[in-house]
Amino acid sequence: QQQVKQSPQSLIVQKGGISIINCAYENTAFDYFPWYQQFPGKGPALLIAIRPDVSEKKEGRFTISFNKSAKQFSLHIMDSQPGDSATYFCAASRETSGSRLTFGEGTQLTVNP
Amino acid sequence: DAGVTQSPTHLIKTRGQQVTLRCSPKSGHDTVSWYQQALGQGPQFIFQYYEEEERQRGNFPDRFSGHQFPNYSSELNVNALLLGDSALYLCASSLIQGTYGYTFGSGTRLTVV
Numbered sequence: 001q002q003q004v005k006q007s008p009q010s011l012i013v014q015k016g017g018i019s020i021i022n023c024a025y026e027n028t029a030f031d032y033f034p035w036y037q038q039f040p041g042k043g044p045a046l047l048i049a050i051r052p053d054v055s056e057k058k059e060g061r062f063t064i065s066f067n068k069s070a071k072q073f074s075l076h077i078m079d080s081q082p083g084d085s086a087t088y089f090c091a092a093s094r095e096t097s098g099s100r101l102t103f104g105e106g107t108q109l110t111v112n113p
Numbered sequence: 114d115a116g117v118t119q120s121p122t123h124l125i126k127t128r129g130q131q132v133t134l135r136c137s138p139k140s141g142h143d144t145v146s147w148y149q150q151a152l153g154q155g156p157q158f159i160f161q162y163y164e165e166e167e168r169q170r171g172n173f174p175d176r177f178s179g180h181q182f183p184n185y186s187s188e189l190n191v192n193a194l195l196l197g198d199s200a201l202y203l204c205a206s207s208l209i210q211g212t213y214g215y216t217f218g219s220g221t222r223l224t225v226v
Contacts, residue, residue, distance in 0.1 A: 004155075034215075041219065042220075043117070043203050043218050044156065044203070089155050089156070100146070100161060100169050100171070101156070101215070104155055106153070106155050
């Protein structure tokens with residue numbers, strides 16, 4: 001019930017293309033869904049987050065799409081750039097129980113120039 | 114404004130030894146959480162400290178223990194190290210009332226030989 005499944009494991013896109021990463025969760029009590037970006041040798045950094053009362057959130061080139069009935073959410077990176085090459089993690093939590101995050105397995109994104 | 118600071122950055126220990134990792138939270142944050150990130154995996158929640166007490170705990174054995182000091186800094190202790198404890202240990206700080214202010218440190222890379 002606490003798992004978050006993420007796909008694909010790795011993704012290669014060309015510069016200017018769209019990167020799409022998908023996640024699915026099981027626990028319907030989750031009410032906060034962030035995406036984190038992690039570069040080698042660094043800790044995860046919050047990229048964008050969404051709550052289940054909206055179906056989409058956009059910040060610059062990054063968009064989260066959320067499907068509550070399917071228990072799925074995805075990250076779309078528009079106009080992907082080589083600097084976006086990193087590992088991306090989706091996560092989920094229950095804010096009512098504090099700040100514990102359950103992470104997906106991660107997606108290694110490579111954007112070719 | 115300094116973010117989350119972790120020390121040391123790298124550490125090599127022998128199986129059976131004990132290790133202590135340290136974390137200074139972001140200024141203004143009162144809650145510290147520890148995560149274990151195995152190579153190629155998403156971070157796994159170990160435990161969380163608030164007001165010098167363990168508030169939540171993940172599925173980790175009692176060999177993993179922690180402490181929070183009055184200045185909100187924290188330590189993670191691991192006893193009787195196993196080869197499988199080799200991982201990146203991440204500290205994250207936040208405010209107790211939510212996850213949106215979660216900030217991760219760059220981690221301590223522990224290698225058990």
